[in-house]
Amino acid sequence: MQVAELKPETVNFDEVAMLATDDMDAVNRLITSSLESDVALVSQVSEYIVMSGGKRLRPLIVLLAARALGYAGDQHVRAATIIEFIHTATLLHDDVVDSSDRRRGQDSANTVFGNQASVLVGDFLYSRSFQMMVDIGDMRVMRILADATNTIAAGEVQQLMNVHDPDTTEDDYQQVIYRKTARLFEAGAQIAAVLAGQNETVEAAMVSYGQNLGTAFQLVDDALDYDASAEELGKNLGDDLAEGKPTLPLIHAMQEGNDAQRDLIRKAIVAGGREQMGAIQEIIQETGALEYTARRARDAANAAIAVLADLPDNKYRQALVALAEFSIQRRS
DSSP, X not given: OOGGGOOGGGOOHHHHHHTTHXXXXXXXXXXXXXXXXXXXXXXHHHHHHHTSXXXXXXXXXXXXXXXXXXXXXXXXXXXXXXXXXXXXXXXXXXXXXXTOOXXXXXXXXXXXXXXXXXXXXXXXXXXXXXXXXXXXXXXXXXXXXXXXXXXXXHHHHHHHHHTXXXXXXXXXXXXXXXXXXXXXXXXXXXXXXXXXXXXXXHHHHHHHHHHHHXXXXXXXXXXXXXXXXXXXXXXXXXXXXXXXXXXXXXXXHHHHSOHHHHHHHHHHHHHOSSXXXXXXXXXXXXXXXXXXXXXXXXXXXXXXXXXXXXXXXXXXXXXXXXXXXXXHHOOO
């Protein structure tokens, strides 16, 4: 099936990813060689998390965007690997901060190896990423990745400040998901344009694509925490509530609910835990919070697709469109 024939209701991630099979194979080879260390625990923890599954969505954006823009070199493979390493480092740190015990359908790295090892190997992956940035030899690429890494770290701290705070606003929430999630999507798409030598207009379009795609992805992720199964998610259902995170479904439910519903949610955010999960799921349903979150995700995906209109009409651009559709269809 040609990617151009994919309809929104039938987007299959594996079919889209097949377009970049050779490039992704090169990414996986570079991941394997770059994880080598004479410190055994570094290799063990790194391989455990990096090779534990996951869709490789972020590196796929780099690969497809570069090809969509006519790039014929091979530095996009290194850039995609860097993006994956930065993402993996954030997962290692996140699971320690959040005391998570599940990731990608298996025990999290901190559960298996301990918090200290997870944090330190996350640091190793960050430092390896910066070594690889130097190898690309492009100051613009280095600047984009360095700025993105700094923004992600700030987002982690901002989210920590919002934990157990029921007065977190939707604007506060949007800032966090941009910094924590969308910024890395944005960096990957922008780097593809830089490597392809595109003009400022195209580069700005790719920035917008990545930012909106990452936003849609995170909005859906936060909705799934109240509307999926642990098997689908690959992690425990209700993790956000257990950690006292005020995500958009809760924020909207508090805005639209009655006093009793609002009070229950506020107390649950302050206390953390899953004791009120069932009652809160009912409130979320009654207030249309999941539908509202889905609409916001749909708006972001549409915005991502719209900015691709002026790119060359090829199978790689169509794949980028399909990824935006996939971001709001997914159940995991």
